[in-house]
Amino acid sequence: MAIEATETRPLGKAIKRKEDPRLVRGQGRYLDDIVLPGMLYMALARSPYAHARIKEIRLDQAYQVPGVKAILTGADLEKMNLSWMPTLAGDRQMVLATGKVLFQYQEVAAVVAESRAAAEDAVQLIEIDYEPLAPVVDPYAALKADAPLLREDRDQKDNHIFHWEVGDRKATDDALASSPVVVKEFIRMPRVHPAPVEPCGCIADYQKATGKLTWYVTSQAPHAHRTVLALVSGLPEHMIHVISPDIGGGFGNKVPVYPGYVCSVVMSLQLGRPVKWVETRTENIATTNFARDYHMTAEIGATQEGIVTALKVATIADHGAFDAAADPSKFPAGLFSIVTGSYDFPVAFAEVDGVYTNKAPGGVAYRCSFRVTEASYLIERVMNTLALKLNLDPAEIRRRNFIRPEQFPYQSPLGWTYDSGNYDATLNEALKLVDYEQLRKQQAERRAGGELVGIGISTFTEIVGAGPSNTFDILGIKMFDSCEIRIHPTGKAIARLGTRHQGQGHETTFAQVIADELGMTAADVLIEEGDTDTAPYGLGTYASRSTPTAGGAAALAARRIRQKAIQIAAHLLEVSPDDVEWNGEKFAAKGLESRAVGMSEVALAAYTNLPEGMEPGLEATYYYDPPNLTFPNGAYVAMVAIDRGTGEVKVERFVAVDDCGTVINPMVVDGQVHGGLTEGFGIAFMQEIAYDEDGNNLAPNFMEYLVPTAVEAPHWETGRTVTPSPHHPIGAKGVGESPNVGSPAAFVNAVVDALSPYGVTNVEIPLFPWKVWNVLKELGLTQ
Amino acid sequence: MFPSAFEYYAPKTLDEVYGLLAQYGDEAKILAGGQSLLPMMKLRLAAPSVLIDIGSLGHLSSATETAEGLSMGALMRHKTIETSHWPHYPLLRETAPWIADPLVRNRGTIGGSLAHADPAADWGAALLALGASVQIESRDRIRHMALEEFFVDLYTTALEPQEVLTRIVIPVPATAATFARYLKLERKVGDFAVVGVAITVSLAIDGTVAQAGIGMAAMSGVPFAAHQTESLLVGRQLTPALIKEVSESASQEGDPESDRRGSAEYKRSMARVFVERGLSQILQQWESTQSA
Numbered sequence A: 001m002a003i004e005a006t007e008t009r010p011l012g013k014a015i016k017r018k019e020d021p022r023l024v025r026g027q028g029r030y031l032d033d034i035v036l037p038g039m040l041y042m043a044l045a046r047s048p049y050a051h052a053r054i055k056e057i058r059l060d061q062a063y064q065v066p067g068v069k070a071i072l073t074g075a076d077l078e079k080m081n082l083s084w085m086p087t088l089a090g091d092r093q094m095v096l097a098t099g100k101v102l103f104q105y106q107e108v109a110a111v112v113a114e115s116r117a118a119a120e121d122a123v124q125l126i127e128i129d130y131e132p133l134a135p136v137v138d139p140y141a142a143l144k145a146d147a148p149l150l151r152e153d154r155d156q157k158d159n160h161i162f163h164w165e166v167g168d169r170k171a172t173d174d175a176l177a178s179s180p181v182v183v184k185e186f187i188r189m190p191r192v193h194p195a196p197v198e199p200c201g202c203i204a205d206y207q208k209a210t211g212k213l214t215w216y217v218t219s220q221a222p223h224a225h226r227t228v229l230a231l232v233s234g235l236p237e238h239m240i241h242v243i244s245p246d247i248g249g250g251f252g253n254k255v256p257v258y259p260g261y262v263c264s265v266v267m268s269l270q271l272g273r274p275v276k277w278v279e280t281r282t283e284n285i286a287t288t289n290f291a292r293d294y295h296m297t298a299e300i301g302a303t304q305e306g307i308v309t310a311l312k313v314a315t316i317a318d319h320g321a322f323d324a325a326a327d328p329s330k331f332p333a334g335l336f337s338i339v340t341g342s343y344d345f346p347v348a349f350a351e352v353d354g355v356y357t358n359k360a361p362g363g364v365a366y367r368c369s370f371r372v373t374e375a376s377y378l379i380e381r382v383m384n385t386l387a388l389k390l391n392l393d394p395a396e397i398r399r400r401n402f403i404r405p406e407q408f409p410y411q412s413p414l415g416w417t418y419d420s421g422n423y424d425a426t427l428n429e430a431l432k433l434v435d436y437e438q439l440r441k442q443q444a445e446r447r448a449g450g451e452l453v454g455i456g457i458s459t460f461t462e463i464v465g466a467g468p469s470n471t472f473d474i475l476g477i478k479m480f481d482s483c484e485i486r487i488h489p490t491g492k493a494i495a496r497l498g499t500r501h502q503g504q505g506h507e508t509t510f511a512q513v514i515a516d517e518l519g520m521t522a523a524d525v526l527i528e529e530g531d532t533d534t535a536p537y538g539l540g541t542y543a544s545r546s547t548p549t550a551g552g553a554a555a556l557a558a559r560r561i562r563q564k565a566i567q568i569a570a571h572l573l574e575v576s577p578d579d580v581e582w583n584g585e586k587f588a589a590k591g592l593e594s595r596a597v598g599m600s601e602v603a604l605a606a607y608t609n610l611p612e613g614m615e616p617g618l619e620a621t622y623y624y625d626p627p628n629l630t631f632p633n634g635a636y637v638a639m640v641a642i643d644r645g646t647g648e649v650k651v652e653r654f655v656a657v658d659d660c661g662t663v664i665n666p667m668v669v670d671g672q673v674h675g676g677l678t679e680g681f682g683i684a685f686m687q688e689i690a691y692d693e694d695g696n697n698l699a700p701n702f703m704e705y706l707v708p709t710a711v712e713a714p715h716w717e718t719g720r721t722v723t724p725s726p727h728h729p730i731g732a733k734g735v736g737e738s739p740n741v742g743s744p745a746a747f748v749n750a751v752v753d754a755l756s757p758y759g760v761t762n763v764e765i766p767l768f769p770w771k772v773w774n775v776l777k778e779l780g781l782t783q
Numbered sequence B: 001m002f003p004s005a006f007e008y009y010a011p012k013t014l015d016e017v018y019g020l021l022a023q024y025g026d027e028a029k030i031l032a033g034g035q036s037l038l039p040m041m042k043l044r045l046a047a048p049s050v051l052i053d054i055g056s057l058g059h060l061s062s063a064t065e066t067a068e069g070l071s072m073g074a075l076m077r078h079k080t081i082e083t084s085h086w087p088h089y090p091l092l093r094e095t096a097p098w099i100a101d102p103l104v105r106n107r108g109t110i111g112g113s114l115a116h117a118d119p120a121a122d123w124g125a126a127l128l129a130l131g132a133s134v135q136i137e138s139r140d141r142i143r144h145m146a147l148e149e150f151f152v153d154l155y156t157t158a159l160e161p162q163e164v165l166t167r168i169v170i171p172v173p174a175t176a177a178t179f180a181r182y183l184k185l186e187r188k189v190g191d192f193a194v195v196g197v198a199i200t201v202s203l204a205i206d207g208t209v210a211q212a213g214i215g216m217a218a219m220s221g222v223p224f225a226a227h228q229t230e231s232l233l234v235g236r237q238l239t240p241a242l243i244k245e246v247s248e249s250a251s252q253e254g255d256p257e258s259d260r261r262g263s264a265e266y267k268r269s270m271a272r273v274f275v276e277r278g279l280s281q282i283l284q285q286w287e288s289t290q291s292a
């Protein structure tokens, strides 16, 4: 049951989300709700071709449209040295195309007009002559020696972007060679899109009089975007004010900087008026950051008893036209090296090769902390293959190989130090909730009756909370995060953080963390994020990092406040500070429990009645550099039945037990899990950004790119184990992404389980009914 | 997602509609529920410079049932049909909930759906199964034609530029024991059919099939009726063996395309599965009315 925010000791309680009344009543203030005086509108002309040389651009017709103020092309930007911009992955990306276009829908020109309609009309009248070139759509074809060269701007004259490897290749090869059992599987995670319901957009508002640029933008990382904008535009950073208003979903899509952002800033600087740019659905899906497109091969070595001996992984990563991934600088393949998962591999080796193709640039971490979904999907799928090979129950193969509780902190062979976990307990909880034994019995009976029924398990380990400054930076900026708390004289507080929520519930959960530390209620703490002029610097919200980083900062800033408060409390209680005790809600005089003061008395005194010589006020700021990442984990069990007639897969049960350490608000955690599972369901069964051989995007809208609704989504059953993070100030680990990371493998393992009696070990997602039917047909199983 | 500029008229009478059609010719488009036309305009796949909104023609928003049949105004919304109760025509209520989602059903009209002539539309399949005909009016004449002739090709109907589709007429079924099913494979709610199959069967007292209609969505370039299969049913007792036979036959009718929703082979197979499932459910339903 949900409770109100007026409870004291709110940590761990299912407090109703403070942001919901506003958001569910349609009273949020999203980017496109903002209308400024004198505002102009921008629309972009985009390439119909995936690969073509631009011969000529003629603008005269477009300029005839009434209301058109200016049109920008790549040639104009070139003069300002702005036709290319850096990506967060250290590559560069065209802002407006010059010379060639490299993917369908690429940005070619920007029109600014008095109305959006006029801007769109003018876009249609821009005449662009193209000379089509041979497109390269398949990443393997892109790597062939005779493949057309896509990126003529680079010194390197092929389509290979990077090679990255980690682990011990030789030891891994040796271990595989001497392992009695080896399984190998090719696993593809197709290109998908985060598809937030609100597309990306911005308003650039440059005031010539003050020289200040206010930039409203759908940003998951407003502070980082301010710095990037300062570097790209040359504007002094203190003259840039970034405001990230309510955000209608991000999922990684709103981390990068996009060409439309740069163009609207340039236009506002030139015209001295606010310029709004908001994507259409097609622009969002077809041009802004996609995810996945990982083509992975994994080999696992094992003993006859199913004890794993080695893991070897080779991956081709399709990045499209530009490597526009938003990974930490030292990690071109993100945290893919979490690929050993929850299992105690003695040795492992993983390599990733990045490739350019004529497709939209990316790929971003879609609700996962940098390629963790890919890694988790791979290991959970191939462990399943190993179980099949050895004829072991998929729960049993996992139990035999789990990292044991006493091994934590655990050094993984690919370089991570896992903080904590109790994988057996989490799996057992899931098996208990789903009544695994009973489920297997039912399966056997239904199979005997001719039904195709399968049970799939996924026991994943996440890696979140990037991250410690010794390892993690983006463009050199360390990935700490921050919180500033001010307690007002009447005992109410405002707290600002360097993160920016987009549905995660920070307005509630961070208020709970702070209130719990200070003996207040969540209602008394206002959380504000997203305004760079008021909030302390931080790297933003993605990669499940907010609670591990800014959440830590919130607790520690509150403790700083308590340190000062204890001095004031001593003054009020007329005892020495050493004789004051914090009892969780109040400051009490030792031995005199009845003599106690709470934060409201202390706050008032901080402004009215201070001890001699003390600085007035009650505020604190904390920049928290986490000592390590956190490693949430979970055990998911899915049960499916396949319709032999249509190939449709029905998910009959889905149990998700998550361990995200200390739970701040169980209802918010459940909400995050439900959302992420629904996305994972979409990824497993209905989503792919496919391209035809000419590089045309085949799913550029919601009629073709299918997003599951409550109608399709299975009924989710959730549970929890709690293994706190030993190094986080309140033991919390972050949970937003676990369900997206862990669930696709559970669904697919269940489908494979249904078909495994017929020799199937792998099926390719997305599992559209026709695809499943094709498999059934080949096996002679159709109705 | 922003249409080109257009002028908008909301005439109150058919005469005014004819006047506007005469005045603007090809430039003009009739607007009914807007659920097909407006998305196309927003994607700029259609750019009419004049919209003639016929939503105010109240007499086209209701139905009249007589001994001969049911006459439905072209402006009846999907939602109205979903919530109406015409016991002789169960297929209407079976079909309506499968169209799109409640938002679209609240606005989309049955006439607009037919005039748009999407081969995957659900009304096309259902109304063909029901043997419906359409009434078409212009300043000069009123004509009637079988729905089958009305559908000419992909997104193409027999409507002339100056004409308005005004009514849809469904003949009364042969017996009162009429059963129906609409089976649709969709990738998610609100999706057009991968394959849709509309079945209506009227049984004589002895259980033989007096009349049968089978319409199919997304199985051809136009919505179409599986006449061969229908004729296999008529005059025979509905049995599992017969159902098997006709479902095989149904999968051979039509000419589906291979696309991202599945291969032609898959779609044929879905037609077979759906005819079999639909008829089996009808048989069961009939048997349960007999034993009751």
Ligand SMILES: Cc1cc2nc3c(=O)[nH]c(=O)nc-3n(C[C@H](O)[C@H](O)[C@H](O)COP(=O)(O)OP(=O)(O)OC[C@H]3O[C@@H](n4cnc5c(N)ncnc54)[C@H](O)[C@@H]3O)c2cc1C
Pocket (backbone or CB within 6 Å): B029, B030, B031, B032, B033, B034, B035, B036, B037, B038, B039, B054, B074, B098, B099, B100, B101, B104, B107, B108, B109, B110, B111, B112, B113, B114, B115, B116, B120, B121, B122, B123, B159, B163, B164, B165, B166, B190, B191, B192, B193
């Ligand atoms: C998201 C979405 C999902 C959908 N899913 C489905 C689905 O699953 N199944 C399905 O069958 N349909 C589906 N549709 C289409 C929907 O049923 C439309 O309502 C229908 O196709 C068109 O009806 P309308 O009244 O909206 O026509 P409009 O869009 O107003 O008009 C369509 C065309 O018909 C012409 N027209 C309309 N009325 C007349 C008339 N009386 N005389 C002459 N010409 C006329 C118009 O000029 C136009 O060319 C979907 C639509 C959307 C937006």
